[in-house]
Amino acid sequence: MFSKIAAAAAALLALPLTAAPASAHEVRAEPLRLAAAVDLLPSGAESRDGYQRTSFKHWTDADKDSCTTRAEVLIAESRIEPTVETSCKVTAGEWYSYYDGVTLTTPGGLDIDHMVPLAEAWDSGASTWTPERREAYANDLSADRSLVAVTARSNRSKADQDPADWMPPLLDARCTYTADWVATKLRWQLAVDDRERAALSEMVAGCGQETVDYEQAP
Template sequence: MFSKIAAVATALVVLPLAITPASAHQLRSDALPMAAAVDLLPSAAESREGYQRTSFKHWIDADRDGCSTRAEVLISESRVQPTIELGCKVTAGQWYSFYDGVTATAPGGLDIDHMVPLAEAWDSGASAWSPERREAYANDLDAESSLVAVTDRTNRSKADQDPAEWLPPLLDARCSYTADWIATKLRWKLAVDDRERAALTEIAAGCGQESITYEAAP
């Protein structure tokens, strides 16, 4: 994967390539078995009352370098040097959509997925956050698991569903997907309801080799 090393300044730019609940939200966790990580998730009933997608301002240019969050993810996740036009418009690269195992070379068929969808985050605790914290969540570039480039069809199939309702169609992706889901919820101290916890526990039982690390969000 490649990282952006400078702001776009010309018409065409190519860029190079055993823990207790009390310590659950330390700055950075040790590697946790998936089942142990599930146990750390807080429980709460979910409510979508008052939710609007506009409550989460996203695809901003947080560092004011000319590239939106969407562009930043595309640049970071490209497996080859991405081509970027004036205005930080990413026009070519190579992306692996791990939900369905598809490799794409044009960004037009890709969505940037919030690992834990905005509506699900709202249901799970973000409804009580400030607008600034919701904006930080929706544009979280500091954890690789938070945002991911995937084919638009799988992202739209997922919609706002949790792992009790939707898992990636590629079977080999399900353990890593669930690990990323759990890490994101732990990072942002988001809760799970009973049905979601049961699904995560069942998945974790079949993913014995998967471990989870996360860094608590500021």
């Protein structure tokens, strides 16, 4: 009897061990060095033919909680508990605009910037998307880098320019901005043209240990 039990135990020990599969949300790649992330960006010529801002439906209320995408970003990025009134109207808080190093306590002076502007996204591949995917892009609350509260002045200075033509006025912000830009383009598989790639590659040299972490959009 003992020998049979021992043999059975030995047989079990000899079986290969298999771990339970992890979910997609549990498996995350290590952040990429900025230079490696830039190399992953697809190349492509840009075209603005047919672009209209209305092609990207934005500031929606996807979860029907009365808070638009703009309000959601303001609430998430306030450094203190924000004041939110009826119908999710955000009236006070504390926001740091990292483009220019300005702190604001009322939201009136803030814009919610699309890290990669809508027109630039159109140029880089979004022109071929469905209206539903463009809406998802314009209201992307699933990635911290996609939307950012910044001063209206800095956002309007940026307009629809890519890093070949515009960088944040605060020098200390430029490496973070470059990583955020690259992460957003990789997340949505948006292309870069030659001038844009050259500008990003030039930034890499001065950005030391900057890394890029992103999840591809569904």
